[in-house]
Amino acid sequence: MEILIFIEKAIWFGCAAVGFAILFNVPTRTLIPVFLMAALGGITKLFFMHWNIGVVFSTFIGCAVIGILSIFAAHYKHSPPFVFSIPAVIPMVPGTFAYYTMKGFIKLAYNTNPDKFMSLLDNTITNGSKTLFVLMAITIGVYAPMLLTRKESAKQIKISLFNKFNK
Template identity: 40%
Template sequence: MIETVLSLLEVSIWSGIAAVGFAILFNIPKKAIITVFLLAFGAGFIKFILLGFHSNIILASLTAASFVGLASMPLAHRIHLPPVVFAIPAVIPMIPGYFAYETVLSIMSFIFIEVDISKKTILMQAIFSNGFTMLFILISLTIGVSLPLLLLRKSTVKKIN
């Protein structure tokens, strides 16, 4: 039990570090760096707990991104920065790069390498399932990040108390 929690914490901390790395690449203000780390840590924690309970990866990403979106609203008031500045780097570790890469690799071996028709069918399945998983994760990340504005029907969080 304790071992599971520790490995969960380790993975979440590394998600936080990954998000901070991207935040520095995107040149965010210095005072937002700790916020990005905490948001990405929380999001990673939620996502990997849900994955541990065999939840679907799309639903897990949606829940984690919604946490980032909702938590970024009070934080934006506290550190006086627009929420996108720390919400986008915090969800970057959840970008489905792995699925994108699997999709394109399957497409390339479908075209260049495989000649056997039964193996081509397997590759076809891989292209579709990975490609659509990637699309749906991207959409759920976007919805999660913009959730407060979508729910409250406002174009800025500045006037929401």
Template identity: 30%
Template sequence: MALTMMTYLFNILQDGFFAAIAAIGFASISNPPRQAYKYCALIAALGHATRYVLTHNAYGEMHLIGASFIASLVIGVLTVFLAPRAKCPAETFSFPALLPMIPGMYAYRTIEALLLCLTNQEEHAFNHYFYLLSYNGLTCTFIILGMVVGATLPIFLFKNTSFKATR
């Protein structure tokens, strides 16, 4: 039991670490102030680790859509309250922190299923690939929608705090 718990904690830390590295890379594209990188890394690590814990726990695994929404809420709240400390807009941290959570495999599988759906002539294969197109496309769409709503909701709820950094 102790070994599996240590493995689980290592997986959480590893997930957060790689999300932090990705967020730093995504943040460097938009050229934020130097002090913003540590906040981007911290927020991305905590958000991605939250999603990992929600989708990989012993008490019942949450679907990726709901877990991504909750993780995006965590990212949104953290960005709102850390933005005044870093003296940057909240969006400076939220967008790079969200990018590692983009469901790339679902988007790839959607396009793959679309191409296979269009190239198959028999009805059984077409129905199978159309099912995969629908499932992966809807999952990808709702994950991204949940991420957008989850990250922007705290900015609108805590409007006074979130715009303090730019005043």
């Protein structure tokens, strides 16, 4: 039963990513890899969250998977890696945490009860911190693989990996 839930969520991650890819007007030849990368990255995030790893680290790992796959997809489809990675990570943006942060700020502005102020402030700061750290995890997870391999193309990386195994 859980497998079906993971598969359903993977499909929704992929559909959302393809929607954003179409919105960003990416080439049509890149839509299938964007779908697959978003589905794999989303499943990776959900898998780690299922094992109580935490939303920030799970998001980082899922986005790192997308970042690594986008380098190889860029070589295969002859497009920049950002064409694949940016639409694929957008479904991982923490909209719920950001919404509750803004809702908390609005409640704090109109709060007249001093007893509820500290709990409201605590919830608002917690949601804001989660939003900030998840966004940082997305940024680092997507760009770290590209920064680490920027001096070599994906073709050279592929060849060097094969040379290591052949020795």
